[in-house]
Structure formats: C-alpha cells, structure tokens
Amino acid sequence: MARLGYALAAVLGLAAVGGGAAGMLGREWTLAVPWLVPLGGLELALDPLGGFFLALVGAAAVPASIYAIGAAGGAARGVGAYLVFVAAMCAVPLAANVMTFALAWELMSLASYFLVLHERERPESVQAAWAYAVMTHVGLACLLGGMLLLSAWTGSVRFADWRAGAPLLAAGARDLAFALLALGFAGKAGVIPLHIWLPLAHPAAPSHVSALMSGVMIKLGVYGLMRAGVDWLGGGPAWWGTALLLAGVVSAVVGVLYALVEHDLKRLLAFHSIENVGIILMGLGAGMLYRQAGLGGLALLGLVAALYHTANHAAFKGLLFLAAGAVVHATGTRDVERLGGLIKRMPWTAACFLVGAAAISALPPLNGFVSEWLTFVALLQNTQIAAPPLNLVFALGIAGLALTSGLAMACFVKAFGITFLALPRSDAAAGAREAGPAMRAGMALLVAACVALGLGPTVVLPRLAAVAAPLAGAGAPARPALGDWLTVQLSGDFASLSPLAIAAALTLGLAAPLVALRLAGASRRRRLYETWGCGRMLQTARMEYTATAFANPFKRVFDFFYRPAKRLDIEFHPESRLFVERIEYANPTRSIFEDWLYRPVLAGLHAAARSVRPIQSGSANLYLAYILVALIVLLVFA
Amino acid sequence: MTATTNLLAFLGLVVALLFVWRQSWPSRLRLFAAQSAVLALLATAVGVLAARPGLVVLGAGFALVKVWIIPRVLRRIAAGAPVRPGAPGRSSGMALLVAGALVVAAYVVMLPVHAATRLPTQGAIPLAFAMALIGLYVCVTGRDALGHILGFLVFENGVFGLAILATYGLPGIVEAGVFLDVLVIVFIMEVVVVQVRREHASIAEDRLRELRG
Known part of the structure; x- marks a missing residue:
C-alpha cells in the first residue's frame, strides 16, 4: 500500500513535469472554481515561470518517490503526508490568487512539518519540527501581511491584477509590501539569518523528503522572491x-x-x-x-x-x-x-x-x-x-x-x-x-x-x-x-x-x-601492497x-566567526598524574546568529510573557469577568 | 401581543434578579427551572400570536430540555456539594445593586436596536438582554463550579429570549444546534465537576487556583 502511494507520487511528478514543460513553452492554462473557498475562490494559472517551477517540483519528485519505494519498504507512516506535500508543492507555482496561494503554501508547510516529525520518538525530531513550525508560520504571517496589504491597495486578490495595479502604488507602499513578502519568502528559502530551522528540519526528515525539501521546497521561496520582486511589483528601487x-x-x-x-x-x-x-x-x-x-x-x-x-x-x-x-x-x-x-x-x-x-x-x-x-x-x-x-x-x-x-x-x-x-x-x-x-x-x-x-x-x-x-x-x-x-x-x-x-x-x-602507458608497453599486472604506515606494524581506523x-x-x-570553545577533559591514573587514563577533547563552534539574534529575541519574548502573567491569576471568576467586561465594552463602543 | 411578551420578559427578568438574591443552590436551581418555563411560554406566546407554529414546537422542546432534563443533571452534579458555598450570612445587596446597573446598561446598549426595529416585541428586547448580562454576572461571581454552570445557563436563557424577541425565532436548525450545545456543555461540566471533586474533594472556586500552570 505504501509502495502504491509512492508510485502515485511519482506519477504525479511525471504529470507535473509534462504540465510544467507545456507552461515553459508558452502554453497558457487557467482553472477557476469560485465557489470552493471564500475570498476569491480557487484559481490556478499556468505561465512560463510557474511552469518552470512546476516542472522542477515534478522532476525532483519522480526520483525521490522511486527511491522512497525502496527506502521506506512497506512502512506506511508518512505516505499520506508525502503525497499531500508533493501535490501542494505542485499547486504553489500555479496559484493565481491570495487564497489559493495561502492554502497551497500552508498545506505544503503542514505536510512537511509532519514529515519532519517522522521519528517522533526522538527529542531532536520534535525540537526540529517545533523550530520549523515556528519559523514557517512567522514567514506565513509576513507573507499574508504583504499580500493582504497589496490586495487592499490594488483592490483585488488576483495576482494578475497586481501586475497592472502595483506599479501605480506609492513608493513607500511598494517598499513595505516587498519587504514583507521578501521576509516571508526568504524564511522559506533558508536565507541567513532566517535559516535556523533548515539544518534542524532537513536532517530530521526521511532522506527522500530531505531531498525534496532541500531540492525544491526551499526553491519555492526563491520562486516567491522572483514573483514578488520582478513580476507582481514590476521591479523596484535599487535597494x-x-x-x-x-x-x-x-x-x-x-x-x-x-x-x-x-x-x-x-x-x-x-x-x-x-x-x-x-x-x-x-x-x-x-x-x-x-x-x-x-x-x-x-x-x-x-x-x-x-x-x-x-x-x-x-x-x-x-x-x-x-x-x-x-x-x-x-x-x-x-x-x-x-x-x-x-x-x-x-x-x-x-x-x-x-x-x-x-x-x-x-x-x-x-x-x-x-x-x-x-x-x-x-x-x-x-x-x-x-x-x-x-x-x-x-x-x-x-x-x-x-x-x-x-x-x-x-x-x-x-x-x-x-x-x-x-x-x-x-x-x-x-x-x-x-x-x-x-x-x-x-x-x-x-x-x-x-x-x-x-x-x-x-x-x-x-x-x-x-x-x-x-x-x-x-x-x-x-x-x-x-x-x-x-x-x-x-x-x-x-x-x-x-x-x-x-x-x-x-x-x-x-x-x-593510460593510452600512452599502454603504447609504451607498461606492464598490465596488478600489484597489491599494504598502505605505507610510517613504519608502524599495525594500521587501524584510529590512525586515520x-x-x-x-x-x-x-x-x-575563521576563528572570529566560529568562536570555538575548547574543552579538554583529562582523567589521570589515581596513583600518578604521569599516567593518563583518558583524554577527551571537544572543540564545538558557537553560532553567532543564535547567540546574538535569536537568544535576545527569545529572552525578550519570555520577559514580555512574564510581564503579562499576572493576568493569569488562576481565578475562574476573573477570567469570566474579562469576558463580561469585553462584551460590555464592545457593545457600548460598537 | 406586546403586553403579553412584555409581561413574560419582565417575569423572566424578575426571576433572574431573584436568582442573584438567593444564594443556596437548590433554590437557584428551582429559579432556573422557573425562568426556563417562563421563556418556553414566551416562545409559545410569540409563536401563537405571530402565527408561527415552529416557535410553539420550539417552546415545547425548550421546556423539555431546560425545565426537565438539565435540572435533573444539575441535581446529580450538585449532590454532596454544600448548599450555600462561601461565607455564611453574606448579604446579596451589593450583587443586586450590580444587577440593577446591568439592567440600565442593557437598556443603554439596546437603544440603537430599539430605535431601528418596528416589531411588536421591541419593548421586551432590553429585558431579555438584561437577563443575559445578569446571567453572565452570576457566572462571573460564582463561588464554585455549580455557580458558574448555573450562571452560564441563565446567560444562555437570556440569549434565547433575545433571539425570540428580536427575530421571531431563528431557523430551527440554529435553535436545535444551540440546544444540543448547551446540553453537551452541561454533560461535559458534569464530568469535569465530578473529576475535580475526586481530585480536590471540593468544587470551591479558590481550590481551582491550584490548577494554574
């Protein structure tokens, strides 16, 4: 059953390659189902840029899915999420309005979140999935902010209308929209310093998923940057x-x-x-x-x-x-x-x-x-x-x-x-x-x-x-x-x-x-020798x-960048310090982004959370009073 | 029709005020049943006078759920709880004063609605809203889980009265959904209260603070 799922993903990939190639060759195609979802309905459109990324998703999904048939064996865990992941990635470059894009983007993020959580028994996987979920949703918030602002200013949720309307907006408005969209897309693309989820999440997922996440999912961030920078907003200032x-x-x-x-x-x-x-x-x-x-x-x-x-x-x-x-x-x-x-x-x-x-x-x-x-x-x-x-x-x-x-x-x-x-x-x-x-x-x-x-x-x-x-x-x-x-x-x-x-x-x-040696009449006999070991009698892997x-x-x-912390742990023989029983040496690096950016931000968030903690007094009466007061205030000022 | 609906809504409000005044749970439970009966009558009266048979059926269903089933469940929840939670001999004067203020607030808040509608029932709308606010107030000041549940139910009664008076009855499916919700909430609360009592040997409000994370 699991193999069938991966085979289905491979077929989906092939179809995406075909559709994407048609788009790259200039074939236009649209699909609109206005009643399916609110805010503009479901709308897909194929254009050359979308076609390129669709073909890319498909071309990466085919080998990854074939590999998965062998790697996952019959294990069913993650097949559903994998299928959703591939399908959502195919939908992202086709999305033609805000609602469709947000749905596809979020489905892609959620499906990959569950795939990162594949080995949920391991604490590192849980931590990686958590970091991924937080970063991807901060990015989504930026994206939605930028897209809703553009929708409000141009009066349309369709990307096609932005192309006509966005160049007419004020410079400040365009800058703000670009900054928000770029932050959201750069987070997904793993651009530094928004990258911290990437080295955690990609290794935690199964390898065929890592291949897709690294090979194409982060490229959809690049796709977004391209769309936002040169297509929707029609280019901008030099900055x-x-x-x-x-x-x-x-x-x-x-x-x-x-x-x-x-x-x-x-x-x-x-x-x-x-x-x-x-x-x-x-x-x-x-x-x-x-x-x-x-x-x-x-x-x-x-x-x-x-x-x-x-x-x-x-x-x-x-x-x-x-x-x-x-x-x-x-x-x-x-x-x-x-x-x-x-x-x-x-x-x-x-x-x-x-x-x-x-x-x-x-x-x-x-x-x-x-x-x-x-x-x-x-x-x-x-x-x-x-x-x-x-x-x-x-x-x-x-x-x-x-x-x-x-x-x-x-x-x-x-x-x-x-x-x-x-x-x-x-x-x-x-x-x-x-x-x-x-x-x-x-x-x-x-x-x-x-x-x-x-x-x-x-x-x-x-x-x-x-x-x-x-x-x-x-x-x-x-x-x-x-x-x-x-x-x-x-x-x-x-x-x-x-x-x-x-x-x-x-x-x-x-x-x-080789030809020259052959022509010169060199001997074809293979000669096998031990590797030269500096005169040592025994070669082991520990000497490598x-x-x-x-x-x-x-x-x-690059000492200034890695800021390595040297740790030397020596255990001496209890009888004499001249004999060493064990030496442990570690030289871990410290991330400047974690130390100088994320830790202060997280500390600030924790401090803010602590400062509003008195609101959570533990009294149900007080909590209910909040509701009553909010209701009355809303009704009076509405 | 106006006189009948006004009278019934007024009676409902009086019961809500009595509810604030009385502090022991058996009498509060009786008052809740009485208020539910008054509101069932209100629904039936509006149904008969406005020739909407759906509302008459709704009134009957309301009476079944809120005058009979829910009080029975509540009695089961309350079995063993102290009849009068909190300090004995505490006066209800302050609470009644606040309830009076809420009636005034309800009138102020409903002024625009009052001005905008031309229904024969419009005079009773602020009364029903006051019922809802008083219910919420009882919920806020409840000293144990039972007080919260009863307050919530009175609040829900007020909302029901408001819906009947302001719209001549919501679509049946909406009403049915709300009833089921309330019933489910009461059952869930039963489970929660029984569990809390098993853990803490009490359902008093101040003991619940220990649950804070």
Whole structure:
C-alpha cells in the first residue's frame, strides 16, 4: 500500500513535469472554481515561470518517490503526508490568487512539518519540527501581511491584477509590501539569518523528503522572491536588488562555513542548501539591479543564472541527500566520524555521491559549473552600471562567490573522503550493504540529470531565457543570441563556454596517460601492497585522518566567526598524574546568529510573557469577568 | 401581543434578579427551572400570536430540555456539594445593586436596536438582554463550579429570549444546534465537576487556583 502511494507520487511528478514543460513553452492554462473557498475562490494559472517551477517540483519528485519505494519498504507512516506535500508543492507555482496561494503554501508547510516529525520518538525530531513550525508560520504571517496589504491597495486578490495595479502604488507602499513578502519568502528559502530551522528540519526528515525539501521546497521561496520582486511589483528601487544580492553573499559564505565544520552528513548537506540559495539570490539580485538600471540583456542573464542554478541545485542536492540517505539506511548513523570505507561496500552509492559532490563543487563538465559560471558572467559585467556603491556590492558578490566555490570543494573533499574512503571507523560502517535497486534507480536518474544539465546548456539556456524574458524588464531581447549548438556565447564576445568541448578534453586528458602507458608497453599486472604506515606494524581506523582534523585549519582561520570553545577533559591514573587514563577533547563552534539574534529575541519574548502573567491569576471568576467586561465594552463602543 | 411578551420578559427578568438574591443552590436551581418555563411560554406566546407554529414546537422542546432534563443533571452534579458555598450570612445587596446597573446598561446598549426595529416585541428586547448580562454576572461571581454552570445557563436563557424577541425565532436548525450545545456543555461540566471533586474533594472556586500552570 505504501509502495502504491509512492508510485502515485511519482506519477504525479511525471504529470507535473509534462504540465510544467507545456507552461515553459508558452502554453497558457487557467482553472477557476469560485465557489470552493471564500475570498476569491480557487484559481490556478499556468505561465512560463510557474511552469518552470512546476516542472522542477515534478522532476525532483519522480526520483525521490522511486527511491522512497525502496527506502521506506512497506512502512506506511508518512505516505499520506508525502503525497499531500508533493501535490501542494505542485499547486504553489500555479496559484493565481491570495487564497489559493495561502492554502497551497500552508498545506505544503503542514505536510512537511509532519514529515519532519517522522521519528517522533526522538527529542531532536520534535525540537526540529517545533523550530520549523515556528519559523514557517512567522514567514506565513509576513507573507499574508504583504499580500493582504497589496490586495487592499490594488483592490483585488488576483495576482494578475497586481501586475497592472502595483506599479501605480506609492513608493513607500511598494517598499513595505516587498519587504514583507521578501521576509516571508526568504524564511522559506533558508536565507541567513532566517535559516535556523533548515539544518534542524532537513536532517530530521526521511532522506527522500530531505531531498525534496532541500531540492525544491526551499526553491519555492526563491520562486516567491522572483514573483514578488520582478513580476507582481514590476521591479523596484535599487535597494531591493542590493538587499537580495547581499543576502545571497552572506548566505553563501556563511552557509558553506557552517557546512565545513559540520560532521553530521545530512546537516552538512542542509548547510550547503543555504549556500546554494545564496548563489541563486546573487543571480536574482544582480538581475534586479540590472533591470532597475535599464540593462535588459544583463537582467535576463542574471535571472537565467538564478533559474539555472535553481534547477541544478535541485538535481545535485537531491542526489546528495538520496545518497546520504542510502548511507544512513545502511549504517544507521549520520556522523561522518563513524563512517569510512564505504566505497568498497557501497560502490554505486559512492559513485552517485561523487558525481553529486563534483557537481556541487562546480567542477566541469557537471551542471554546477555551468550555472556558477553564468552567475560570474552576470556579476562581472557590473561596470556597465555607473554607480560606485553598486559596483562595490557586485565586487563583494564576485569575491563571495569565488570564496564559496573554493570552500564548497574543500567541504566535499572532506564529506566524500571521510565517508567513503579509507577504513571503516565503526562496526556499522564495516557491515554496510549496498542500497537496493529502487534506491539506486532514484539516484541514477539524478546523476543523469546532473550530467545532462552540465553538458546541455546550449539546449537549456534558450528555454530558460524564454521563461525569464517577460520578467527582465524593458530592453530585454525576446530571443537573445546565445551562441550555437556547441558553444554558449554571452553578451557578444564577453564570455563563451563549450561544455561538450571541455568534457571531450577532460576525457582525452584522462585517457591519454593510460593510452600512452599502454603504447609504451607498461606492464598490465596488478600489484597489491599494504598502505605505507610510517613504519608502524599495525594500521587501524584510529590512525586515520578525521573530519574534525580536516575542519580544524578552517576553524583557526575563521576563528572570529566560529568562536570555538575548547574543552579538554583529562582523567589521570589515581596513583600518578604521569599516567593518563583518558583524554577527551571537544572543540564545538558557537553560532553567532543564535547567540546574538535569536537568544535576545527569545529572552525578550519570555520577559514580555512574564510581564503579562499576572493576568493569569488562576481565578475562574476573573477570567469570566474579562469576558463580561469585553462584551460590555464592545457593545457600548460598537 | 406586546403586553403579553412584555409581561413574560419582565417575569423572566424578575426571576433572574431573584436568582442573584438567593444564594443556596437548590433554590437557584428551582429559579432556573422557573425562568426556563417562563421563556418556553414566551416562545409559545410569540409563536401563537405571530402565527408561527415552529416557535410553539420550539417552546415545547425548550421546556423539555431546560425545565426537565438539565435540572435533573444539575441535581446529580450538585449532590454532596454544600448548599450555600462561601461565607455564611453574606448579604446579596451589593450583587443586586450590580444587577440593577446591568439592567440600565442593557437598556443603554439596546437603544440603537430599539430605535431601528418596528416589531411588536421591541419593548421586551432590553429585558431579555438584561437577563443575559445578569446571567453572565452570576457566572462571573460564582463561588464554585455549580455557580458558574448555573450562571452560564441563565446567560444562555437570556440569549434565547433575545433571539425570540428580536427575530421571531431563528431557523430551527440554529435553535436545535444551540440546544444540543448547551446540553453537551452541561454533560461535559458534569464530568469535569465530578473529576475535580475526586481530585480536590471540593468544587470551591479558590481550590481551582491550584490548577494554574
């Protein structure tokens, strides 16, 4: 029965891919059921941008659902919520009025809340679900505030009417609406500092759900930012784009820094989602700034970079979460310090994880490289805007993106190396078994997507340009020149890229030494030796490099950010302090966002709650008197 | 018709004032039954005079639920509770004064309604509203759980009278829903009171403070 549910979700995903692709190709479609719900009724509409995100949801749901058939086995818990989750995510980009959007958004949040609560016996899951519920509803409050204000000012709850009405509003009103909507959507996208739910909630959910939450749910926050910023409100002053660009830089750098010192495999991936949302926002922010400056072509490039990275991140992060899920499924632990040697026990999973890791590290010829290159090309052309403060923001973006790319690579060297290479560090890792065929099929689909998106930008880019063109403002070419079938050519001769040529060169470069050796007559005999052990007699897993050791240099360099607290606990022999019985060393980092932002806010809330506590006297008479007084006051002043 | 409805609403209000005056629960229970009977008569009278047979049926149902079933349940709840909760010999003068003020407040609040309606029953509307307010007041000042329940029921009686007088009777489905709610509330309260008494050996108000979180 559970398998049937997941199969149904996969079919739903396929249908979403079909519908979304039709929308991207320009097919318009609307469905209105006015009597179903109050405040404007249910209204769905398909347009190119909605179509892109619908196709994205569907394309991520298919492999995740196939994987779930193998991973969940026959367990029925969570199937219903999963189906609702996928369906609601499909409905969000189609929603055409406030009520429909709010319903779909809330259904998506509630369904994912129950999925985060999957292992409700564990206190960490309950805490994660609680943090998620609070943050998502604070975001919802902001969204509803912004949407209701826009509805009141434009006199309509339909998004189509906002496009006509919102540009006529006063500047202050538009700023307020954008700020509220952006806060709500950024919270869902996991933008720093609204990210704290993300590293808690994503690891707590089952891995196929984590893949969807990280791959597409947070992208619906990006969708909202795009809709609000450049579609509903029709663009705005420079600070909108600047804010998004800076938020993107901070999220990217901070996200990857946290990921570097994280040893929980799924939490590490969750922090990388924050980083990648940051990269997407850099593209989006740059696009909005170019649009505001009247540079339609560059605005289009920024938006396309954001859309491309959105699709790419869905592919490689989905893949990485599924592979991490297979590891957790096989070993029962997410702690990389207890893993190791899995490449021999789970070769398929290791290969899939390696492809995902190379893609997220932006190594050519995989997909992450193409979109990060596009983002760079978009950011680098900022000199066409003659405003030094904005140029400085762009420069920060370029530096941040470069730093992020390097750190992400370092992080995945750690994640892959410690998890899959060397000797197993625990019995659980030593006894791991390869994932089942359904799980491997799910991962293989995403590997194919990573490779296809990496090799085929010449096919993908024109489609994405068609989606983004209506949003890029005046001066955006309807059919921009993007090169030929082999080479992507941007902004005239500014930059060009031929992934197929790179792939061919890499293949040749790798194959050439082998061929050369073969031609030179090298021996084909395999020679097996022990690993060199510095002269030690015995090699054990305890002598291996650890994730903590790998991360330590970064902790020292970014000391001001991590603020590590060193704890050294030494137990001596009772007879003599010269003999040490046990040493325990811990070097945990402290989150500046928790210490400097959330803790003071929570302390303030608690203080406010304590100050109104006298109202709760415990006397039922008093409580009833409140009702009587409120009734009379209302009646007298009504 | 005006004279009849005015008289019945006035009688209902007098019973509500007596309710404030009397403090022992057996007499309060009798007064509640009496007030319910008066209101059942009011519904029947409006039904007959305005030629609306639905209201006559409603009056009969009201009498069944509130004159017979609910007092029986309340007697079961109250079994064993002290007849006169709180300090003995305490005067009801202050409470009556507040009830009088509530009657005045009811008239003030209902002035716009009075001015806007042209029903033959309009004169009695403030009286019914005063009944509701006095019920809520009794609920507020109740010294044990039984006092709260009785106050709530008088409040509900007032709301019922108001609905009859201001609208000539709500749709049957609404009335039926309200009756069922009240009945269910009484049953729930029975369970709660029995439970509280088992835990605390009392249903006095000041003991309930211990439940505060």
